[in-house]
Amino acid sequence: MKITDDVFQFKIPMRFNPLGYTFCYFFSDSGIIIDTGIKARDAYDALEKQLSEVNAKITDIKHIIPTHFHGDHIGLVEYIRSKSDAIVFAHRSAVEKQKEEQKIWKDIPRLTIDEINMMGGGDITQIFGRLESTIRPPPDPLKIDNILEDNQILRLGDKKLNVYWTPGHAREHICLYDAETRILFSGDHVLPKITSHVAMHIWGERDPLNDYLTSLQKVRDLPVDLVLPGHEYNFSNLAERIEQLIIHHKVRCEEIIDATRKGEKTIYQISSRVSWDSRPWPQMDFWTKRMAATETYAHLVYLRNKNEIIENNKEGVLYYKLT
Ligand SMILES: [Zn+2]
Numbered sequence: 001m002k003i004t005d006d007v008f009q010f011k012i013p014m015r016f017n018p019l020g021y022t023f024c025y026f027f028s029d030s031g032i033i034i035d036t037g038i039k040a041r042d043a044y045d046a047l048e049k050q051l052s053e054v055n056a057k058i059t060d061i062k063h064i065i066p067t068h069f070h071g072d073h074i075g076l077v078e079y080i081r082s083k084s085d086a087i088v089f090a091h092r093s094a095v096e097k098q099k100e101e102q103k104i105w106k107d108i109p110r111l112t113i114d115e116i117n118m119m120g121g122g123d124i125t126q127i128f129g130r131l132e133s134t135i136r137p138p139p140d141p142l143k144i145d146n147i148l149e150d151n152q153i154l155r156l157g158d159k160k161l162n163v164y165w166t167p168g169h170a171r172e173h174i175c176l177y178d179a180e181t182r183i184l185f186s187g188d189h190v191l192p193k194i195t196s197h198v199a200m201h202i203w204g205e206r207d208p209l210n211d212y213l214t215s216l217q218k219v220r221d222l223p224v225d226l227v228l229p230g231h232e233y234n235f236s237n238l239a240e241r242i243e244q245l246i247i248h249h250k251v252r253c254e255e256i257i258d259a260t261r262k263g264e265k266t267i268y269q270i271s272s273r274v275s276w277d278s279r280p281w282p283q284m285d286f287w288t289k290r291m292a293a294t295e296t297y298a299h300l301v302y303l304r305n306k307n308e309i310i311e312n313n314k315e316g317v318l319y320y321k322l323t
Helices: 041-053 077-083 092-118 125-134 208-220 238-259 267-271 286-305
Strands: 007-013 021-027 032-034 063-065 087-091 146-148 153-156 159-165 174-178 183-187 226-229 309-314 317-322
Touching (some): 021 041, 092 146, 159 208, 208 286, 267 317
Parallel strands (some): 087 146, 183 226
Antiparallel strands (some): 007 021, 021 032, 174 183
């Protein structure tokens, strides 16, 4: 789909993901591509086909800028690079994150079990075998050719893009803003309908929800006419959408505080009392519950750091209660 004279939106399919597709954005004059889609044959074919529809080829891609390093955004980076001279741009934190991932990868099965125990998810030793078999060797870290900084103005050809580091959904997430056309490329930071997954793991040392809420403020007041996201559909009411997201997390925090009112509870117990958008807790499968629990944990860490709740570690299980 043509957005402006030289910016095109490509829809890259993602067959086994309910989101259905990832958007990537191709700048025909300067050879920039923002995001790429998953690593799959049909995704690559879709990219080539849509490039040809705008009279371009893979070799015309000179600059790859993933908004963040999740598989649905970086999946085709290596394919593109194997056929072109494209260089990759990413925020500084992506380098650090890739290094850490390589280091902990072999411990992931054990860390996952520890985490589920710590969250009060019960004994999962019976699925240990299955869990280990789901862990594949670590992906090779992507070679990052050009490191981006927060608030940097990136000049590529005649394009000028403002880089905003927006950690939260992913630590290395960036949004790109074109002041000339008043377009924000929002990645998965701000989506029009769904709320981005903000998760916390026991091996993370940060406060991703606090990061996320701070990152929302960072882009809220930009003079924007059009937001081009990583999924769903394009929209224009950026400030209003960000207000909705802030309220969503505020309501979620209130629900969580409510759940801890009558005595201390584990993360899984608290998660079972949250009203989830996707489906009610009892209908979730094991992995969906785990995703939900990591999201609850992000909220609990945020509330704990604000001294609204107390965390207690009792024999390896975390419990939360009101201060
Ligand atoms: Zn995504």
